[in-house]
Amino acid sequence: MKDFLLIYRADYTTYPDPKKSPEEMQALVQKWMNWVAGIAAQEKLVDRGNRLVRSGKVLKSSGSASDGPYTEIKESIMGYSIIKATSLDEASKLAEGCPILLYDGSVEVREINAI
Amino acid sequence: MQEHELIPHLFRTEYSKIIAVLCNSFDLRHLEVAEDIASETFLKAAEIWGIKGVPENPTAWLYTVAKNKVRDYFKHNSVIERQFREAMKSGDTGIELDFEFSHQNIADSQLAMIFSVCNPENSTDSQICLALQILCGFSVEEIAGAFLTNPETIKKRLHRARTNLRNGNFRIKALGDIEIKDRSDNVLRTLYLLFNEGYFSKTNDQSIRKDLCSEAIRLASILTENVLTDTPQVNALLALMYFQSSRFDARTNDKGEMVLLEDQDKSLWDQALVERGNHYLVNAYEGKEVSRYHLEAAIAYWHTTPTGENKWQHILQLYNQLIIIEYSPVTALNRAFAFAKVYGFEKGIEETEKLNLCDNSHYYSLLGYLYAGVDIARAIGFYEKAIALTKSRVEIETLGREVKRLKL
Numbered sequence: 124m125k126d127f128l129l130i131y132r133a134d135y136t137t138y139p140d141p142k143k144s145p146e147e148m149q150a151l152v153q154k155w156m157n158w159v160a161g162i163a164a165q166e167k168l169v170d171r172g173n174r175l176v177r178s179g180k181v182l183k184s185s186g187s188a189s190d191g192p193y194t195e196i197k198e199s200i201m202g203y204s205i206i207k208a209t210s211l212d213e214a215s216k217l218a219e220g221c222p223i224l225l226y227d228g229s230v231e232v233r234e235i236n237a238i
Numbered sequence: 239m240q241e242h243e244l245i246p247h248l249f250r251t252e253y254s255k256i257i258a259v260l261c262n263s264f265d266l267r268h269l270e271v272a273e274d275i276a277s278e279t280f281l282k283a284a285e286i287w288g289i290k291g292v293p294e295n296p297t298a299w300l301y302t303v304a305k306n307k308v309r310d311y312f313k314h315n316s317v318i319e320r321q322f323r324e325a326m327k328s329g330d331t332g333i334e335l336d337f338e339f340s341h342q343n344i345a346d347s348q349l350a351m352i353f354s355v356c357n358p359e360n361s362t363d364s365q366i367c368l369a370l371q372i373l374c375g376f377s378v379e380e381i382a383g384a385f386l387t388n389p390e391t392i393k394k395r396l397h398r399a400r401t402n403l404r405n406g407n408f409r410i411k412a413l414g415d416i417e418i419k420d421r422s423d424n425v426l427r428t429l430y431l432l433f434n435e436g437y438f439s440k441t442n443d444q445s446i447r448k449d450l451c452s453e454a455i456r457l458a459s460i461l462t463e464n465v466l467t468d469t470p471q472v473n474a475l476l477a478l479m480y481f482q483s484s485r486f487d488a489r490t491n492d493k494g495e496m497v498l499l500e501d502q503d504k505s506l507w508d509q510a511l512v513e514r515g516n517h518y519l520v521n522a523y524e525g526k527e528v529s530r531y532h533l534e535a536a537i538a539y540w541h542t543t544p545t546g547e548n549k550w551q552h553i554l555q556l557y558n559q560l561i562i563i564e565y566s567p568v569t570a571l572n573r574a575f576a577f578a579k580v581y582g583f584e585k586g587i588e589e590t591e592k593l594n595l596c597d598n599s600h601y602y603s604l605l606g607y608l609y610a611g612v613d614i615a616r617a618i619g620f621y622e623k624a625i626a627l628t629k630s631r632v633e634i635e636t637l638g639r640e641v642k643r644l645k646l
Binding site: 153156157159160161163164165166168171 | 551554555557558559561562565569570573574577589592593594
């Protein structure tokens with residue numbers, strides 16, 4: 124078994140805002156829980172991971188720091204989890220059904236190369 | 239209470255208390271001595287009470303006799319006495335002859351014993367055996383009966399565990415918050431498993447099963463009586479135990495077959511025990527912490543409520559949290575069942591088949607149950623796989639009945 128990092132990306136402007144619609148948010152939380160727990164039920168969840176706070180800064184080699192990351196690219200990293208699988212294909216299969224895909228987002232699946 | 243019932247009853251309640259107080263007063267290395275003294279005390283009670291009748295306060299009588307026997311023991315055993323004197327001289331007052339069977343001392347001593355017995359150096363099975371012998375006064379034969387194994391195996395297991403116990407002396411008085419916190423997880427786990435050993439026991443002997451469950455409840459209750467150990471987790475564990483116990487009589491029918499939770503006659507649920515469960519569940523949620531016992535107790539609570547529109551949604555969300563905290567095949571299967579209840583059997587089948595627990599009889603019986611309305615031939619196939627995998631007579635009979643019903 125190898126560990127894989129799942130990186131969830133989406134556009135903040137189309138993703139449900141907790142302040143605007145609590146009901147939609149609750150339904151979304153339920154979807155995430157069902158999906159993550161479904162992976163845990165197969166004994167393949169290593170770390171459920173976390174969400175990221177919306178605001179951040181991006182430092183560049185030029186020395187500039189911009190508020191970001193969403194000012195320059197449409198999709199931002201919303202959160203991450205770590206799962207385990209025997210292959211990249213199996214890991215990608217587990218990533219299917221991720222609720223972020225319902226909001227035009229994406230999941231990047233990357234094998235962790237442990238140091 | 240009838241006189242002939244009195245001594246066995248007192249034995250259950252007082253034997254372990256006497257041992258706990260003696261061990262706590264003069265060091266755990268003398269466990270065998272404490273057990274001898276407690277046994278002799280009951281032997282003497284049987285003799286004297288038979289002739290002179292039962293004294294007015296039998297418990298106090300037992301404590302006085304035990305105390306005198308301790309004095310005699312130290313007077314007549316010069317080796318121990320020399321050790322005792324040397325210990326006194328070196329200022330290491332590990333041995334205290336001046337002790338009382340006060341309510342406080344009994345409570346403290348029993349608590350210390352619980353923490354000593356639940357020593358992570360021993361395997362969990364050994365901890366449970368040891369708990370049954372030292373904390374609950376079970377005989378080797380009774381323990382072997384509960385584990386469906388022979389007394390020799392139990393004796394060996396106990397011997398190893400007792401050696402470790404002697405080496406790891408543990409006194410509650412000398413302990414602070416940190417030491418108790420360090421071992422609390424293990425204590426709770428052992429009590430949880432002790433309860434499960436009774437609730438899901440391999441043995442069909444109902445009285446042994448009930449004894450194990452009520453002993454687990456008694457020991458967990460001792461933890462709630464001390465401020466240091468009265469944590470939200472203990473309260474959650476107790477709530478879980480009471481909710482489960484309330485369904486003890488409803489979950490098997492008069493033929494000894496298992497009855498699914500939903501098919502149980504709810505009038506057989508013990509309402510007083512449900513109330514106790516509610517009480518401890520409220521206490522458990524006073525803190526912010528949510529442990530696996532909180533989640534399991536909350537699930538057990540929802541099962542006591544009538545089926546409303548959101549009941550299974552709540553249960554599913556709790557199982558989701560539980561499986562993320564700690565994986566177990568049982569939790570995975572229960573979660574899949576709840577999933578089917580919320581999203582329909584078709585989605586439930588999908589969710590269950592992902593689990594791929596090919597050596598688990600419950601996996602196949604759940605698939606059989608979910609397929610029964612969709613594809614009878616496959617349902618029967620799954621039930622038959624479950625029957626081939628299980629060793630439990632009750633399960634074979636219950637599933638066999640289901641297959642017969644489907645074949646009609």
